[in-house]
Structure formats: structure tokens, C-alpha cells
Amino acid sequence: MKIICNGQTKETRDGISLHDFIRESGLNPGTVVAECDGVIIRREDYETCQLKENSMVELIRFVGGG
């Protein structure tokens, strides 16, 4: 299925969880704030949040240092 992530169309597998999608994008889910279809997803819901065809996903990634 196709989803839109940070404005770009991405091909991914049907029913993938937000957690696995973030991992498979090469990111650590703990360091990412995720918005799906306009809603900020709670950290404890990353595993159960299933992406759908044409889901609009925004990932805000953080790197360490301050």
C-alpha cells in the first residue's frame, strides 16, 4: 500500500504498525514524534497504530545534543 510520509509517497506493506514503519525507515521510534492524519500519536500507541492506504504521516526526528 502507499502512504504519504513527510510529503513523499512511500510504498509499504499492508497493515504495518507505526512502530515498524518508523523502524523500517531507519529511525529509532523513541526519538520520533509522529502525527498520523493530523493526530499526534502517544508513544505507547506506536505499536498498535496501524497505517492505512493513503495515511498522511509526519515524522519529526530528534538527534541528541544540547
Added chain:
Amino acid sequence: MIRVNEKTIPFRPGMKVGDLVPAIKPGADLLIVNGFPVSPEAVLADGDVCCLIKRGEVPSPEEMESLLMARHTPGVHALVKKAAVGIMGLGGLGSQVAQALARIGVGRLLLADYDVVEPSNLNRQQYFVDQIGMKKTAALKENLLRMNPYVQLDTIDIRLTEENIPELFKDVDALAECFDDPVLKAAGLRAAVTRLPATGYVGSSGVAGFGDSNALVTRQLFPRVFLVGDGESAAAPGQGLMAPRVGIAAHHQANQILRLLLQRV
């Protein structure tokens, strides 16, 4: 009316700022009108705000605050003075955001960090050798009060979490996220966006190393939420955190906080 060194005097057409010196501040040699230094010949307009300063002299307590704020554009001080800002993490970013906001006279700062000053902090953080071992909250408070004694400083000495941030910072107008840990950075943003919707927020990501200064940007994520950094430069072996680049990012954060307080964004 003319405001001069916290006094109000009647306006006369044609009056010059130098005319005020003998009565208000004999010997004053630094004359500031509406936040900008001018010559004694500068002609005043009704409503001008003047500060007359004698270089090298420590002013009286009554005059001090207005003189500390003499370089501000009139109107700015009133807005920042009534504002409260939370600073989460008092390291390279937070200690510098705090000093910038204290110097411009933000009314109240809520300073949060659980850690103590370490020797390895001093390459970029606003502490001194004789403060090694002190709690960062106590050390920074001491330093900020030497810059501006008119800021109210409150401190939080516990570890911040996604759960406790909304309660601890519910009364501030804006929040600076200055954490080191990227997991906490993400948690802070989530906490603010979901539970502090009216609070301005300026986070940070990607400030390490000595990469291009101009790669550090302030970008808007949501209406009152901003993120500073290059988004890429993680602190890592071979890419340390250093005063110049962390300082640029910290001052991006401080300026964005100021813009939020002045409602320019």
C-alpha cells in the same frame, strides 16, 4: 511627557536630550533615547523615553532596572517583563537561552535540571570553574542574578518526563526544550503539543559539531511550535558539542521565544 531615568517630566517643543543632563543626571555622558544612543543635541519628541547614564558609575537601585533595559525598544520591556518562560535542561542550550532571556528582562524564568556542573560542561555552558559540583539550577540562578537582579527565578531539580512536564510548566507563556537526550526531546514536544496547546514551544535538534552556521534554522512545526537546529548533527564520537554552534542554536531559540512573547509569530 518625557520619561527619563524612571521619572516623568513635562515635554517642551524643541527640548534637547542634553538639556536634561544637569537636572536629572549631572555628568551623564551616555544618552539613550528610545533604546538608541544619541548626541546631546538630539531633539526630543513628546512621549520619548530617555536614559541618562554616567559611564562607569553604578546606578541607584531605583534607577537600575530602567538603565538595564535602556537599549530596548520602548514597549518591548513591558511585554517581556510580564512574561514567564520555562527552560527544560540547563546545559549548552538552556544555560545560554536563560542568560539571553534574563538580560532582556523576561519577568520570570522557570529553570529545570536535575544535574550538577561538571568540568566537561565548561566548554560550552554558562558556568564557572568554581561552580563545579553545584546543582545547575543553583549555579545558573547565581549567575543570572549577577546579570539582572530583577528577574524572578524559580527552579525545578527533578528529572522531567512526558508525564510531569505539562503540570510543572502549565503557567508559563513559552517553553524552551534544551535537553541533550533525543528521547526526552521527542517526549517534550509530544507533551507540549498534546497538553499545553496555548504555550509557545521552541525545541532543538541537530546542534553538534562545527558544521555550517547557516545550516542552523528555526522552522515552524505547528502554530506556536518551532524547532531549531540542522536536524542532522547529533552529538557523537568525533562530533562534540561546542560553544560556537550550540550558542548559535541557543540564541535562535531565545529569539524565537522573544518573538512568541511579542506575538510576532
